[in-house]
Amino acid sequence: MTEEKLPPQSKESECAALGAAIQSSRALAEVAAVVTADDFYSPRNRAVFEALCDMDAAGESISPISVSEELLRRGQLERVGGAAYLMDLIGFVPVGWDAADMAEIVAQKAFLRRSIELSTRIGRMAYAAADETELDELFESMRDMIDEAESGKKKGVEVAEPAELVKEALASYRSPASPSTPMGLLDLDRLTGGMKPGQLIVVAARPGVGKSVLSLNAAMNVAEQGLTSVFFSLEMSKQEITDRCLANLGSVDLGPIEARTLNDLDLQRLDRAGERFEEYSMRIIDDATIGGAGIRAASRDLSRASGGLGLVVVDYLQLTHATDSRISREQQVSGFSRGLKLLAKELQVPVIAVSQLNRGPEQRQDKKPTLADLRESGAIEQDADKVLLLHHDESSEVKAASELEVIVAKNRQGRTGSVSLAWSPQYARVANLSRQVEPMRGVA
Template sequence: MMLSADAIADVIEIVRPNDFYRTANAKIFDTLREVYGRGDPVDAITAVEELKRRGTLDEVGGHLAISDLVDRVPTPSSAASYARIVAETSLLRRLIGAAADIMDMAYSPQEEPEQVADAAEQRIYEVARHGEKEQVASLHQLVDEAMTDLERIQNRESAFAGVPTGFRDVDSLLSGMQSGNLIVIAARPGVGKSSFVTNVARNVAVDAGLPVAMFSLEMSRWEIGMRLLCGEARVPWDSIRNKRVGAEDWSRIAQAADSLHEAPLFIVDSGNVTLVDIRAKARRLSARRAGLGMIIVDYLQLMSHTRRVDNRQQEIAEISRGLKMLAKELEIPVIAVSQLNRDPERRQDKRPQLSDLRESGAIEQDADVVMFIHRDDSDPAKKGLADLIVSKHRNGPTDTVPLTFLPHLTQFRNHAIAVS
């Protein structure tokens, strides 16, 4: 690296400081990377001066160590090959460390087998993603990361920073669904929770082309597939079931099948899914697809915890927290559908409130965004209309977004441009 600028560009794409076994080599590498990043020439002299400035020259062995490194390099053109050896050896060391940790957990009598299996899988997953992330960050690092994100936002083609829901006014309010966020969609039974998140899954997978993992604990994959196909074709399921479908309808169904066929939407419809199951399947899908765009869980109250807990409130709280941690781990938005308690039915104002979330206030605490779906079909003037009430938005404003609901297609649309 101190002999060729091209070698530096190759190496920093392959190796990180924590890939080096010797601390001195890690510090030297980090120093060279810093000098290169400033646009200064990288050689033995600038390396020594930067190490002096950092106060780490003696820690790495002084001038003699730097000179020795330069003298021992056979040829700079092989730098990328050497870097791969360092990275591969580092990976093996991390695997050995992970295996030791897993053995310790397996021998621990306090841990339940399911928890050990989950922790073991997470440990291997971290290694596969090239090691753990730094747990401690300086303000200098945070500011640099923030500036990089701001530049990315400024230069992006999309109008939104996050994953688009496909609903214009919702995306405008949230700027899309943000990575690492837990988004809770809640409503009373029969209002359209599952329909709404299925619509969002379709929009993300088909329109945005991002892989979506949908865990459906209530609807079967057949039901979801049929809803998606009928909605895409704009042909009601009742018409198909009762054989009232003409040639034009069949043509639209065929076109819809083509448009949905390659969409990266993966549905798990097991009726008994635990948090451990979701984490395991999500990690595998993420690794197989080089990342997921979003996860949907429908719905939260049907999930169970592998570990025994004192009461249902505590169980839901741990599941909610686990979904939030999964969103942060995979750096994607996670949508969790939630039921409401019966309090709205007892009030004169039927519109849901945060206190109506069923079984645990922890859902509200863990969620970055909470949205309620409210429909008042008893009022003829409001038939076919729905309000998406954004009651909590940790990093932005709250508001109510009007949508149109088409019950014959079990589909929500942007209010201003809805078509039957």
């Protein structure tokens, strides 16, 4: 009969780390900076460590007696082996070892256990994967495991003291401002401060009010600067996006382009536009079934290949595919929103998430949108660093070159307000309209 192999663990290191922590608050701090309670393989060691951390957080003195009393209060003293077990833990502390070294071993063993669990889960997913959509989740899980393996181990909590923070802050005041990427729309960039690395920027509007056009124009402007932009289109095909880009650059009406009824002058303009667009560092992905995992994986790959990204656009948030139909739509959108914010921080790239608005603006007299009009708004509003709400006055008689109002409803690192842009839907273009920035009333 084959003997069952136990998962990676180190009883001695767990007990020694706890024994040191019971004797010294400094040792407890060193251990807590490296491991969490879940890193302990032994359930009773996990219970002791949780008690130690809670007592320390409450400012209580720690000793074998006080820990015994705390475990007794929790009804766990007998389960861990009584007061005698706490004294045994102290006896495990080796002479000449420090608590951090022992905690490192505990963390390493926990990492190996998690790796085994993750590889087992990936194996089950591989057996169950029935289509390419589920493969996205598989690839993402594999990538997570590789990224975690590359990090080597759990890192301790970074603690900064005022003197260190002040030194860094004063140095930063004498340095150039953090780089930001302009959207290419002067008044809007002036108001928002441009797009900064790590920011999630939500562009939201009702259908047909230019949210995709504005986002596509931003991607084109970034690509024209030589930075790589990625446009994930979950609604339009690559051909439709290309049509809009060439219509924009060539000033050719989209109607004849889509109907393929172009005259010779139009074709000449499109040839010249095509030559320009070929030089743009822009990538287009039009997979309607891609999920949040697929978007993150593709962005990482493109970032590695191009040496960093200038902008990621997802058009649009509510169309992002979910693999688990049991999760509510609000939970799905919340997960996608949070995932895009984490992607922005991980790759240090601005991410534009295009979003639908609910019918709230249509029910108001002025028709102007507010943050509350975001569909599944809770998580989107919370995760976003900037929220741009688009408004078009439907009563305008000029449709070919009408005004588009951009309401900056949220801006974590700058002002809020509104600007007017020139919107030419027939050219899929949003351009500058020389107007002064209008501040929003009553918004901090």
